[in-house]
Amino acid sequence: MLDVLKKRRAIRQFESREVERSKIDMLLEAATYAPNDRMREPWHFYILQGASLKDYQKVALKYLQNRFPTKPHLVESSMATITNTPLIIVVTSAVVAGDEGATKDNSFAVSSAIMSMWLMAEHVGLGMVWRTRGVGLVHDTELHSFIGATKEEQLVGTLCIGYPAKDITTPKKRTPFTEKTTWL
Numbered sequence: 001m002l003d004v005l006k007k008r009r010a011i012r013q014f015e016s017r018e019v020e021r022s023k024i025d026m027l028l029e030a031a032t033y034a035p036n037d038r039m040r041e042p043w044h045f046y047i048l049q050g051a052s053l054k055d056y057q058k059v060a061l062k063y064l065q066n067r068f069p070t071k072p073h074l075v076e077s078s079m080a081t082i083t084n085t086p087l088i089i090v091v092t093s094a095v096v097a098g099d100e101g102a103t104k105d106n107s108f109a110v111s112s113a114i115m116s117m118w119l120m121a122e123h124v125g126l127g128m129v130w131r132t133r134g135v136g137l138v139h140d141t142e143l144h145s146f147i148g149a150t151k152e153e154q155l156v157g158t159l160c161i162g163y164p165a166k167d168i169t170t171p172k173k174r175t176p177f178t179e180k181t182t183w184l
């Protein structure tokens, strides 16, 4: 298990070939087995491929051009990260009106679901990166409205998925757990 966890990496460069429907279904099924408080199963998945993915790229381009009007190179390099991605899955978490604790627990559950998807992706030969910033558009309103999410949903992750353009399996250096642990 530790070996599998160490080999999981954020993959940002993909081959152009499409991801098979059967593999997408496997990722989604893996997600649904994540732990979640009171079985609220607070996740929802929006699949972007083909035409819808192209439309998302237009939304992202407009957002970047508005945000960085004087930095065309930044816009270009940010766009390159999603134009080479054959599949994007946007994952939302349910907001529980008037219950901040339950809403937070829902995002924790959705984060667990995303991790399951990440590990499943690697298991079936795919690569993935969980994006929130920049073109990830998780913290902005544009993607929320583009996918047609309701106000009872909040975005948690924009998952860029595809066949890895190169094999990256060496772990990034981590701080030893001993430095992150307090034994009480």
Ligand SMILES: Cc1cc2nc3c(=O)[nH]c(=O)nc-3n(C[C@H](O)[C@H](O)[C@H](O)COP(=O)(O)O)c2cc1C
Binding pocket: 008, 009, 010, 011, 012, 129, 130, 131, 132, 133, 134, 136, 172
């Ligand atoms: C909540 C979250 C948000 C992230 N957002 C981004 C992002 O916006 N852009 C990006 O390139 N990577 C993003 N990442 C991926 C991290 O940069 C990556 O996981 C980290 O550098 C560790 O590398 P590794 O996953 O290869 O071990 C995000 C990861 C998480 C968990």
